[in-house]
Amino acid sequence: MKKECTVIDLFCGAGGLSLGFKNAGFKIIGGIDFDKDAIATHELNFKNSVNICGDIKEITDDKIKDLFPSGTDIIIGGPPCQGFSSANMWQNDEEKKEKNRLFFEYIRFVKVLKPKAFLIENVRQILTKDDSFAKKEILKIGEELGYNVSYNILVASDYGVPQNRIRAFFIGIKKEFGVHFNFDSLEKRKKVTVKEAISDLYDYEKTNKIGKIGSEYQKLMRKNSNDLVYNHEIRYPNEKVQERMKFVPQGGNWRDVPDKLWDTQRNNRHSSAYRRLKENDISITIDTGHMNYFHPLFNRVPTVRESARIQSFSDDFIFCGSKTSQFRQVGNAVPPLMVYSIAKEIKKILGEKNEL
Numbered sequence: 001m002k003k004e005c006t007v008i009d010l011f012c013g014a015g016g017l018s019l020g021f022k023n024a025g026f027k028i029i030g031g032i033d034f035d036k037d038a039i040a041t042h043e044l045n046f047k048n049s050v051n052i053c054g055d056i057k058e059i060t061d062d063k064i065k066d067l068f069p070s071g072t073d074i075i076i077g078g079p080p081c082q083g084f085s086s087a088n089m090w091q092n093d094e095e096k097k098e099k100n101r102l103f104f105e106y107i108r109f110v111k112v113l114k115p116k117a118f119l120i121e122n123v124r125q126i127l128t129k130d131d132s133f134a135k136k137e138i139l140k141i142g143e144e145l146g147y148n149v150s151y152n153i154l155v156a157s158d159y160g161v162p163q164n165r166i167r168a169f170f171i172g173i174k175k176e177f178g179v180h181f182n183f184d185s186l187e188k189r190k191k192v193t194v195k196e197a198i199s200d201l202y203d204y205e206k207t208n209k210i211g212k213i214g215s216e217y218q219k220l221m222r223k224n225s226n227d228l229v230y231n232h233e234i235r236y237p238n239e240k241v242q243e244r245m246k247f248v249p250q251g252g253n254w255r256d257v258p259d260k261l262w263d264t265q266r267n268n269r270h271s272s273a274y275r276r277l278k279e280n281d282i283s284i285t286i287d288t289g290h291m292n293y294f295h296p297l298f299n300r301v302p303t304v305r306e307s308a309r310i311q312s313f314s315d316d317f318i319f320c321g322s323k324t325s326q327f328r329q330v331g332n333a334v335p336p337l338m339v340y341s342i343a344k345e346i347k348k349i350l351g352e353k354n355e356l
Contacts, residue, residue, distance in 0.1 A: 005350060010077035010106050014041040014319060014329035017076045020339025024347055029072060032056055037321030038329050045317055056105045064112045076119040079106035107141055117346055120170040121334050124153045127168050138170050147172030152183040159338040160189030161312045162197040163283045167334065179349055186341045192217045194296055195279035198306045204232060205298060225315035231326055232305035244274065245299035251278040283310045289327025304330060312337035
């Protein structure tokens with residue numbers, strides 16, 4: 001019998017990566033982040049794992065071995081890589097230097113624990129910025145540590161996430177397995193619209209009860225929730241904002257608002273300002289809670305739960321902290337359903353090549 005494959009999530013946030021791997025049958029044994037609310041969320045949803053809130057630089061090599069005495073099969077995470085510069089990697093810029101340090105802290109965990117595989121997630125610009133310096137550095141370091149490293153840009157909507165979210169992934173597989181991760185083998189799903197994602201929550205506006213399941217996606221999101229709805233506090237903005245939103249159709253934005261309703265006349269607002277989501281389309285990228293997009297029907301921003309649905313967090317996943325913190329956790333997360341496709345392929349590679 002194969003033992004349960006274990007995963008540690010560094011810079012874990014609320015746990016979007018963790019949830020994708022958990023749903024693919026992996027055991028999450030650890031999460032590390034500096035945000036106390038995010039760690040509280042991770043600890044609540046991934047019980048029996050080691051959850052550490054603090055500075056990853058203060059966790060010594062010996063402490064890593066003490067925390068995870070049996071090691072781990074996979075390390076996942078989204079370490080900051082934006083500090084890399086092809087001109088001068090250690091230029092006198094404290095913020096960039098700090099981000100560089102954090103990336104190398106991730107690599108230090110890989111060196112100490114020697115997992116069978118690792119995953120790094122980041123914005124897609126990491127592949128091209130500064131003449132692709134960060135990409136080249138990750139590939140070089142992975143090679144030196146004994147991994148075959150593959151990378152690609154993935155679009156969340158290709159994997160059943162009702163959102164146009166684009167991310168870059170690097171996946172390293174120990175050379176002893178004799179393969180590179182093949183992104184072309186990932187299982188794709190049909191596109192899911194905003195309506196298919198959240199329409200069963202519309203009834204809450206008047207009844208405080210969830211509606212009937214209206215799509216396969218809703219069925220998946222509600223699978224383990226017993227039809228309980230958390231993190232769904234409905235609040236409306238001030239009357240002035242609501243009055244402006246009355247003029248914005250689905251798919252429209254601030255340009256649909258009459259000039260007389262603006263306190264100042266500007267033509268340089270971002271296209272996402274006052275954007276109303278379209279029911280029959282995928283969502284724009286969910287952010288950390290700013291008033292950049294509105295509900296397709298109601299003159300308010302989506303709730304934390306509606307945003308979590310659009311990110312593909314199932315309804316039984318509960319977010320801790322203030323509402324502002326919850327929005328930030330959701331917006332910063334990696335869509336679990338996209339990660340699920342990756343995790344399944346990694347499991348195939350490790351399972352086919354090695355007894356776990």
